[in-house]
């Protein structure tokens with residue numbers, strides 16, 4: 046029997062990618078170069094040739110940088126919304142349009158895209174159902190909408206953006222327009238909002254929270270962990286919290 050495991054290959058503005066493997070393997074985003082994806086996969090014993098599908102959340106290069114080369118080399122179909130596919134260089138690669146109205150099945154993996162409000166053409170986040178386990182992957186969220194909470198509800202493992210600490214962002218070196226964009230409903234999620242999201246979405250099923258996309262300038266792993274721990278414990282749950290450092294890998298996390 047195949048176990049289900051989730052590995053963060055990269056996180057943060059320098060490149061995001063997550064691998065979910067069971068008897069079938071899917072990659073969510075490919076924001077590292079092809080070479081770096083190969084290197085990081087081999088570090089955890091994963092075979093690039095085993096990837097059955099790539100799912101893109103949105104077109105920003107920190108999520109798509111290696112998509113063309115990796116998917117050409119390993120003949121991997123790329124799933125994305127029309128908005129994402131039209132703005133991502135994917136010449137010669139097989140593309141599969143997806144929408145938030147329909148689930149997509151790749152072997153034993155059922156992916157359900159749901160809309161998010163990030164500043165991109167048609168961004169989505171995903172839940173994946175694999176062997177009865179539910180995996181929620183939600184980064185570059187903009188804000189927490191009821192739809193986001195609903196779709197992520199009761200996942201066994203939640204991978205969630207905790208981009209910035211609000212005080213650090215406001216007192217930090219970014220120009221005002223950038224601070225405003227990041228804090229807007231179409232920007233990124235702060236630590237407190239990540240805590241609110243998991244406190245609303247977690248249930249007794251939720252074993253683990255993995256924090257993603259931490260800003261190098263405007264956050265620390267300690268602040269992110271503490272804010273999210275407070276949030277989730279206020280909801281009466283005590284899942285394990287793993288923080289992915291800027292630029293780092295995390296996992297593999299095996300789902301029991």
Ligand SMILES: [Zn+2]
Nearest residue numbers: 103105163185
């Ligand atoms: Zn983005």
Ligand SMILES: [Zn+2]
Nearest residue numbers: 058105107185
């Ligand atoms: Zn991003």
